Amino acid sequence: MRCAKEEPPVSSEGFRSGFVALAGRPNVGKSTLLNRLIGSKVSIVSPVSQTTRSVVRAVDRSPHAEVVYLDTPGVHRPRFRMNREMVRAAREALENVDLVLLLVAAPDGLGPGDAYMIRLLQEAKPPAFLVINKIDAVAREKLLPWIDQASRRHAWEEIFPCSALTGEGCEALSAGIRKRMPIGQPLFPEEFLSDLPVRLALAERIREQVLLRTREEIPHSTAVLVEEIRRDEKGEYRVSATLLVDRESQKGILIGRGGEMLKSVGQAARGEMASYLEAPVHLSLWVKVKKNWRDDPSMLRLLGIATHR
Ligand code: GDP
Numbered sequence: 001m002r003c004a005k006e007e008p009p010v011s012s013e014g015f016r017s018g019f020v021a022l023a024g025r026p027n028v029g030k031s032t033l034l035n036r037l038i039g040s041k042v043s044i045v046s047p048v049s050q051t052t053r054s055v056v057r058a059v060d061r062s063p064h065a066e067v068v069y070l071d072t073p074g075v076h077r078p079r080f081r082m083n084r085e086m087v088r089a090a091r092e093a094l095e096n097v098d099l100v101l102l103l104v105a106a107p108d109g110l111g112p113g114d115a116y117m118i119r120l121l122q123e124a125k126p127p128a129f130l131v132i133n134k135i136d137a138v139a140r141e142k143l144l145p146w147i148d149q150a151s152r153r154h155a156w157e158e159i160f161p162c163s164a165l166t167g168e169g170c171e172a173l174s175a176g177i178r179k180r181m182p183i184g185q186p187l188f189p190e191e192f193l194s195d196l197p198v199r200l201a202l203a204e205r206i207r208e209q210v211l212l213r214t215r216e217e218i219p220h221s222t223a224v225l226v227e228e229i230r231r232d233e234k235g236e237y238r239v240s241a242t243l244l245v246d247r248e249s250q251k252g253i254l255i256g257r258g259g260e261m262l263k264s265v266g267q268a269a270r271g272e273m274a275s276y277l278e279a280p281v282h283l284s285l286w287v288k289v290k291k292n293w294r295d296d297p298s299m300l301r302l303l304g305i306a307t308h309r
């Protein structure tokens with residue numbers, strides 16, 4: 001699973017790297033577009049996240065650019081009323097990315113459901129593209145007045161009509177995104193990228209089990225670091241992971257009386273991992289106190305949590 005390939009030297013001159021938040025109502029085609037944009041590279045379907053942190057969803061590394069797509073808290077407006085913390089986190093997240101893509105579906109148009117997002121964009125003022133997806137499903141003559149109308153709703157940097165399904169317009173969008181990224185070094189080491197999807201997927205399996213069993217401060221103070229994924233000669237996986245918490249008291253809760261809690265999290269997560277990897281999994285799970293792990297950029301990178309600039 002490790003990629004030992006030497007990375008070609010990258011001069012900071014021509015290389016661009018940055019963070020992109022992908023927003024839009026359910027079913028507008030966000031997942032389909034992401035798969036299209038990153039091709040066969042790294043795609044992570046991130047399950048429901050209850051945190052207020054941005055999580056890396058996919059990374060598109062090409063010879064001259066690295067684009068990190070984030071799942072940004074609170075930008076997909078949940079059905080239930082959001083609390084103030086979520087709204088604040090959403091605004092902050094949007095202020096800290098290099099670009100926001102607001103995806104809408106051409107057959108539906110820009111509707112009341114997008115008003116919330118446009119309001120956030122107007123408050124946080126990040127550069128934003130409007131991406132009009134599913135153009136394969138509408139007549140061209142309907143599209144033009146629609147685009148004209150949408151262009152007046154917000155000061156979009158650019159508007160891209162495309163079809164994530166057929167690929168039409170996706171190259172132009174992809175080039176437009178790269179061009180918008182600031183000049184800078186790659187954000188993640190190659191080895192990290194090659195492991196990223198599996199690592200994050202496994203970490204999510206563990207985090208889900210913690211979320212199911214704990215409440216209040218624990219879910220927000222716990223991070224899961226998948227340290228090793230090894231496949232043995234029998235085809236079975238050995239996974240080591242650590243639950244990072246802020247305080248001793250939280251460690252106590254996660255371990256539980258006589259280790260019950262940790263055992264139960266581990267057993268359930270192992271089952272989920274085995275069905276994800278389609279092979280038996282042996283999981284070693286540890287709990288460590290690491291004060292202020294949230295403020296440690298290298299830790300956040302290891303966790304696949306973006307460190308915004
Ligand atoms: P998400 O909820 O925003 O992630 O949307 P999905 O990517 O899951 O897509 C929702 C549905 O729209 C799926 O059935 C997709 O196949 C479909 N879809 C996505 N992109 C397009 C497109 O460009 N054209 C058409 N016709 N359907 C699309």
Ligand code: MG
Pocket residue numbers: 030031032
């Ligand atoms: Mg989706």
